[in-house]
Amino acid sequence: MNRICIANGRLFDPASGLDMTGDLCIADEKIVAIGIAPEDFDADIIIDAGDKLVIPGLIDLNARLREPGLEHKGTIVTESTAAASGGITTVICPPDTTPVIDTPADAELIRRRAKQSAHARVLSMGALTMGLNGEQLTEMSSLQVSGCIAVSNARKPLLNNLVYRRAMEYAATWDLPIFVVPNDHALANRGCAHEGRVSNRLGLPGIPVSAETVAVATTLELAQETGARIHFQTLSSARSISMIRDAQQQGVRVTADVAAHQLHLTEMDIDGFDGNCHVLPPLRTLQDRDSLRQALADGTISAICSCHEPHEPDAKLAPFPATEPGISALESLLPLTLRLVDEKVISLARAIELLTSGPAAIAGLPYSKLSPGCEADICILDPEANWEFKAAELVSSGHNTPFDRWFFKGKVSHTLFAGRLTYSPRETA
Amino acid sequence: MSAANLQLDNNNKLRHFLSIEGLSREHLIRILDTAESFLNLSDRSVKKVPALRGKAVANLFFENSTRTRTTFELAAKRLSADVLNLNISTSATAKGESLLDTLRNLEAMHVDMFVIRHADSGAAHFFARHARPGVSIINAGDGQHAHPTQAMLDMFTIRQHKGDFPPLKVAIIGDILHSRVARSQILALNTLGVSEVRVVGPKTLLPMNTRESLGVHVFNDIEEGIAGVDVIIMLRLQKERMTGALLPSEHEFFQRYGLTESRLRLASPDAIVMHPGPINRGVEMETVVADGNQSVILHQVSYGIAIRMAILSMTMQPRGETS
Numbered sequence: 001m002n003r004i005c006i007a008n009g010r011l012f013d014p015a016s017g018l019d020m021t022g023d024l025c026i027a028d029e030k031i032v033a034i035g036i037a038p039e040d041f042d043a044d045i046i047i048d049a050g051d052k053l054v055i056p057g058l059i060d061l062n063a064r065l066r067e068p069g070l071e072h073k074g075t076i077v078t079e080s081t082a083a084a085s086g087g088i089t090t091v092i093c094p095p096d097t098t099p100v101i102d103t104p105a106d107a108e109l110i111r112r113r114a115k116q117s118a119h120a121r122v123l124s125m126g127a128l129t130m131g132l133n134g135e136q137l138t139e140m141s142s143l144q145v146s147g148c149i150a151v152s153n154a155r156k157p158l159l160n161n162l163v164y165r166r167a168m169e170y171a172a173t174w175d176l177p178i179f180v181v182p183n184d185h186a187l188a189n190r191g192c193a194h195e196g197r198v199s200n201r202l203g204l205p206g207i208p209v210s211a212e213t214v215a216v217a218t219t220l221e222l223a224q225e226t227g228a229r230i231h232f233q234t235l236s237s238a239r240s241i242s243m244i245r246d247a248q249q250q251g252v253r254v255t256a257d258v259a260a261h262q263l264h265l266t267e268m269d270i271d272g273f274d275g276n277c278h279v280l281p282p283l284r285t286l287q288d289r290d291s292l293r294q295a296l297a298d299g300t301i302s303a304i305c306s307c308h309e310p311h312e313p314d315a316k317l318a319p320f321p322a323t324e325p326g327i328s329a330l331e332s333l334l335p336l337t338l339r340l341v342d343e344k345v346i347s348l349a350r351a352i353e354l355l356t357s358g359p360a361a362i363a364g365l366p367y368s369k370l371s372p373g374c375e376a377d378i379c380i381l382d383p384e385a386n387w388e389f390k391a392a393e394l395v396s397s398g399h400n401t402p403f404d405r406w407f408f409k410g411k412v413s414h415t416l417f418a419g420r421l422t423y424s425p426r427e428t429a
Numbered sequence: 430m431s432a433a434n435l436q437l438d439n440n441n442k443l444r445h446f447l448s449i450e451g452l453s454r455e456h457l458i459r460i461l462d463t464a465e466s467f468l469n470l471s472d473r474s475v476k477k478v479p480a481l482r483g484k485a486v487a488n489l490f491f492e493n494s495t496r497t498r499t500t501f502e503l504a505a506k507r508l509s510a511d512v513l514n515l516n517i518s519t520s521a522t523a524k525g526e527s528l529l530d531t532l533r534n535l536e537a538m539h540v541d542m543f544v545i546r547h548a549d550s551g552a553a554h555f556f557a558r559h560a561r562p563g564v565s566i567i568n569a570g571d572g573q574h575a576h577p578t579q580a581m582l583d584m585f586t587i588r589q590h591k592g593d594f595p596p597l598k599v600a601i602i603g604d605i606l607h608s609r610v611a612r613s614q615i616l617a618l619n620t621l622g623v624s625e626v627r628v629v630g631p632k633t634l635l636p637m638n639t640r641e642s643l644g645v646h647v648f649n650d651i652e653e654g655i656a657g658v659d660v661i662i663m664l665r666l667q668k669e670r671m672t673g674a675l676l677p678s679e680h681e682f683f684q685r686y687g688l689t690e691s692r693l694r695l696a697s698p699d700a701i702v703m704h705p706g707p708i709n710r711g712v713e714m715e716t717v718v719a720d721g722n723q724s725v726i727l728h729q730v731s732y733g734i735a736i737r738m739a740i741l742s743m744t745m746q747p748r749g750e751t752s
Binding site: 195196197200201202203204205206208272273314317318319320321322 | 547550552555559571637638
């Protein structure tokens with residue numbers, strides 16, 4: 001049995017009100033003591049965490065691991081290893097794999113595969129409709145029983161709003177959250193960039209802000225009517241934020257997250273046709289970025305996700321509109337979030353909440369807490385380490401990132417998932 | 430890397446020709462002057478100069494084109510280059526070969542210069558970024574982004590007929606939103622310092638925030654838009670735009686935006702009428718206007734050869750840079 005003592009670190013878990021220097025003891029996959037190690041605790045491994053920050057392991061609400069179906073881009077093993085090196089202990093995958101996760105058997109397949117090989121807890125959303133076809137509801141209740149934490153139609157459209165309303169009513173019956181990527185497909189009209197100054201100049205087909213806001217408005221109206229629990233994923237625009245903020249104030253049960261890259265990049269970054277900045281939803285204006293940042297501070301957004309989409313090199317070796325969208329983002333999630341602390345956008349405590357207790361509450365998970373009896377999902381980081389992010393050195397199978405050669409402060413030194421060291425540069429795992 | 434850095438070498442000379450964006454007035458004037466020196470060549474009995482002798486130019490057209498490809502071919506031949514025409518839509522990529530593989534294979538055959546037309550915006554930039562040193566890329570139209578050689582032949586036409594640029598008012602009429610020609614023309618006209626660039630069209634055919642995005646004056650009414658202008662550029666209206674929700678019918682487009690004799694009288698009396706071709710007679714303009722004495726449409730075609738000769742010769746890399 002692995003007994004680990006993380007010694008002398010700053011134990012920081014804002015959601016539990018914990019901020020102290022001391023030891024954290026782990027036995028049997030669980031946290032057994034916090035503060036001072038019990039006298040009879042005989043550690044097999046002692047990790048010196050002096051000058052380090054010990055926080056709950058990160059929960060990522062949106063990461064495509066590419067298995068099953070697109071194993072040339074990544075697998076549960078490769079991508080969960082990347083997650084561990086980014087301090088992440090729980091990843092939640094959208095259901096748009098091949099096959100689609102629309103039956104308990106599909107969910108079970110992923111669960112087993114993850115259990116055998118993963119370096120992180122791999123959970124999945126179930127599909128909202130069969131094959132994501134937008135028409136026929138899945139057996140949501142069975143999907144929930146087999147471990148799906150939510151249902152979602154990922155980026156696929158629903159046939160019409162009647163299907164949407166019925167889906168909400170049915171999901172609400174089981175109090176199962178619906179994860180929504182708000183996008184009106186007709187308005188998005190095969191666009192590949194924010195409709196604005198840069199796309200006009202570059203002649204790139206644009207995606208208007210209304211493609212997102214029309215979907216947000218529809219969703220909010222139906223959520224209010226049906227009482228469904230809605231979680232908006234990867235928001236991109238200021239208008240959406242203000243609509244969601246209003247709805248939250250009126251007591252509608254909605255939460256929201258944002259992808260870390262949306263907090264740092266804007267439409268300007270696609271200039272020169274940089275395919276690594278081809279993402280969905282598209283990078284929008286500086287004003288949109290600033291509203292997203294503001295929404296982190298005021299609580300409208302309660303989680304930051306990676307929106308991880310690893311690709312093989314060929315997927316980005318094409319003219320901009322022909323490149324596949326997405327960023328290999330597991331390993332930049334924590335650095336990009338900590339950068340917001342440096343830039344005085346949010347406090348360190350808020351940053352940690354947005355990566356741990358925030359997403360845990362949205363997904364209804366009991367993980368990522370530093371308290372005795374909880375699963376030992378832990379991230380240890382050196383908050384003062386300055387380092388250069390290098391695309392070529394990413395652990396993920398996908399090296400597609402616009403953050404190559406960015407400098408960051410704060411680096412993961414160890415990750416523990418259920419009491420097991422899943423990342424440690426010096427000690428052997 | 431921005432377009433400007435990609436298409437200029439350390440001495441600020443053209444190494445690719447991808448977009449008007451990032452080029453200075455001096456660059457554009459030099460292209461026009463060089464084209465002028467090639468202009469009388471077609472009147473000689475031997476229509477060739479040896480500028481590109483021993484060089485190989487490949488026309489890589491992923492989209493159909495007659496006029497642009499033919500004038501590029503003639504331009505390259507008059508510069509004594511060997512010319513290779515590849516109709517890609519029916520060959521390699523149809524078999525699943527990637528764009529980069531197509532480029533690498535032709536580079537391996539020691540092609541020195543690629544003239545590329547492709548349906549994706551940014552395609553020419555993509556080739557330029559991945560081309561070997563010493564290989565030049567000429568953009569013959571990429572998606573809705575740019576068609577800079579067309580814009581330069583239009584500038585050449587304007588200069589031949591109207592002289593200096595600064596006093597001129599220019600109106601561009603029709604489908605601005607989907608037009609790579611319009612985007613390049615607007616950049617060129619503003620770089621050459623004309624007094625006013627106007628765009629005219631219904632809101633469905635203009636980009637959002639056209640004025641701020643593109644630096645032009647916007648008119649929805651053609652009669653206001655062409656009042657007093659010196660140059661009228663009509664754009665081609667693609668037939669497929671008629672099938673969606675962008676326009677109700679060809680008939681109504683002609684009613685509201687067609688260039689008729691009576692509308693032409695609102696422009697400056699010596700205004701010229703241009704069109705990149707091919708013309709939809711009775712949709713964009715009346716036949717009497719297209720064939721009238723203010724029309725310079727056929728001049729545009731012949732100037733196209735001189736402009737493309739200028740750009741090919743100015744962009745060709747000096748010998749010996751690569752093995």
